[in-house]
């Protein structure tokens with residue numbers, strides 16, 4: 713299996729609802745997104761995909777949509793206050809955890825035609841969250857592989 717990875721860095725703020733730790737307060741991160749594209753075969757040039765193509769799509773969307781914004785849940789009582797103050801926001805219908813932001817980037821990239829297999833969002837230099845294709849949808853040698861999951 714071939715895999716290429718493109719990295720995009722951006723700054724964002726957020727806070728988590730229904731959470732007892734420090735992340736319930738507004739704070740920010742220098743986030744790093746790593747986007748993987750996998751393929752069993754290479755194109756005629758010898759590539760999985762053009763790095764620039766993946767980067768243009770993912771970085772373009774992140775720069776215009778998430779970079780230097782507060783990413784907040786649509787249930788967050790601060791939404792109205794920050795909107796009235798003219799703060800740039802990105803509103804999610806789920807808690808803006810690293811897990812959910814990784815899934816968001818994955819979903820947007822797929823919708824825009826990038827055949828992403830996995831997205832990792834590094835929230836700090838020591839912690840990241842991953843969202844990837846379900847096993848059954850990964851490119852396989854003999855058709856879709858059987859998904860084996862322990863969690864019921």
Ligand SMILES: [Zn+2]
Pocket residue numbers: 726735739740741835
């Ligand atoms: Zn945080």
